[in-house]
Amino acid sequence: MSDPIFTAENVKQHYLIRQGMFADPIVLRAVDGASFVLNRGRTLAVVGESGCGKSTLARMVTMIEDPTEGRMTIDGSEILPGAASRDAVLRSRVQIVFQDPYGSLNPRQTIGKTLMEPLLINRKDVPAQERERRAREMLDLVGLRPEYFDRYPHMFSGGQRQRIAVARALMLDPEVLVLDEPVSALDLSIQSQILNLLVDLQDRLGLAYLFISHDLSVVRHVANEVMVMYLGKPVEQGPKDAVFAAPRHPYTKALMSATPTADPSRRQERIKLSGELPSPMAVPPGCPFHPRCWRASDRCRKDMPTLEGDAHRFACFNPIEA
Ligand SMILES: Nc1ncnc2c1ncn2[C@@H]1O[C@H](COP(=O)(O)OP(=O)(O)O)[C@@H](O)[C@H]1O
Numbered sequence: 001m002s003d004p005i006f007t008a009e010n011v012k013q014h015y016l017i018r019q020g021m022f023a024d025p026i027v028l029r030a031v032d033g034a035s036f037v038l039n040r041g042r043t044l045a046v047v048g049e050s051g052c053g054k055s056t057l058a059r060m061v062t063m064i065e066d067p068t069e070g071r072m073t074i075d076g077s078e079i080l081p082g083a084a085s086r087d088a089v090l091r092s093r094v095q096i097v098f099q100d101p102y103g104s105l106n107p108r109q110t111i112g113k114t115l116m117e118p119l120l121i122n123r124k125d126v127p128a129q130e131r132e133r134r135a136r137e138m139l140d141l142v143g144l145r146p147e148y149f150d151r152y153p154h155m156f157s158g159g160q161r162q163r164i165a166v167a168r169a170l171m172l173d174p175e176v177l178v179l180d181e182p183v184s185a186l187d188l189s190i191q192s193q194i195l196n197l198l199v200d201l202q203d204r205l206g207l208a209y210l211f212i213s214h215d216l217s218v219v220r221h222v223a224n225e226v227m228v229m230y231l232g233k234p235v236e237q238g239p240k241d242a243v244f245a246a247p248r249h250p251y252t253k254a255l256m257s258a259t260p261t262a263d264p265s266r267r268q269e270r271i272k273l274s275g276e277l278p279s280p281m282a283v284p285p286g287c288p289f290h291p292r293c294w295r296a297s298d299r300c301r302k303d304m305p306t307l308e309g310d311a312h313r314f315a316c317f318n319p320i321e322a
């Protein structure tokens with residue numbers, strides 16, 4: 001069932017951090033080698049604690065920032081550095097929805113204008129009447145009432161605003177949608193409505209999703225594939241069912257044990273990680289997870305494990321038994 005639309009090969013984003021005029025800059029490896037494929041009609045979920053590089057990855061995929069290193073393709077063509085700033089059509093193929101439905105909408109603009117704006121900027125050939133027709137159609141597609149067209153963002157609830165943000169992201173008919181914590185700011189009851197809307201839109205439009213979340217219960221609901229990140233590196237990656245049924249990396253296992261579950265057959269002992277998340281400017285040598293890992297051996301303190309395996313891959317010398 002794979003139908004690739006977007007690929008990333010060993011992409012990295014390194015920032016130089018200056019700490020004073022005379023000190024050498026420190027390299028912050030926000031993303032340090034991620035490879036994945038996004039398929040049409042499918043969802044890759046990226047999970048990990050705050051600061052592990054999820055949003056940085058999102059900015060590279062949406063071509064807001066060029067990677068420091070690595071290769072990305074869309075529909076078989078390589079995305080060259082700087083291409084997004086030169087090529088509006090290319091950029092429009094990947095759109096993003098952010099966590100905060102308040103910050104991403106202009107408070108002084110009606111919903112109708114907000115929806116028509118991407119066409120006004122990027123598709124000047126589309127006549128005004130057609131622009132309005134498409135915006136009204138999109139409003140309907142995301143489950144909002146026609147009269148909302150002339151209203152302003154402050155008149156809506158968080159869930160409705162997120163529907164508007166999704167509608168806006170879809171106005172240019174993208175093939176890839178990056179969703180950066182799209183339901184994290186919403187009440188639990190609203191979260192499932194928005195998740196259902198996203199699943200429905202994906203089915204109808206054949207969209208590929210890069211779905212970012214720190215919440216594994218959300219990921220379990222939407223993902224086909226999962227990528228778990230720790231300090232900028234993917235540590236476990238594979239089909240959702242395989243990863244959830246038998247996590248192999250201790251970090252994945254710990255994340256899962258911290259996620260509440262209503263199903264008693266899945267209840268498990270909670271693993272408490274020792275120590276704090278290290279600063280990404282001082283990543284521990286060897287396996288970056290070793291200082292917090294209850295399975296760490298001498299080798300883990302010296303050597304860096306790489307992702308191994310076929311469909312289900314994990315970077316660990318002492319993986320959890322399948
Ligand atoms: N523009 C930037 N310049 C320097 N450091 C950055 C920049 N953007 C993100 N970072 C750092 O990169 C790391 C990953 O950040 P981010 O991608 O936002 O993580 P997440 O979305 O998983 O919380 C963090 O340590 C963050 O402080």
Ligand SMILES: [Mg+2]
Binds near residue numbers: 056
């Ligand atoms: Mg983030």
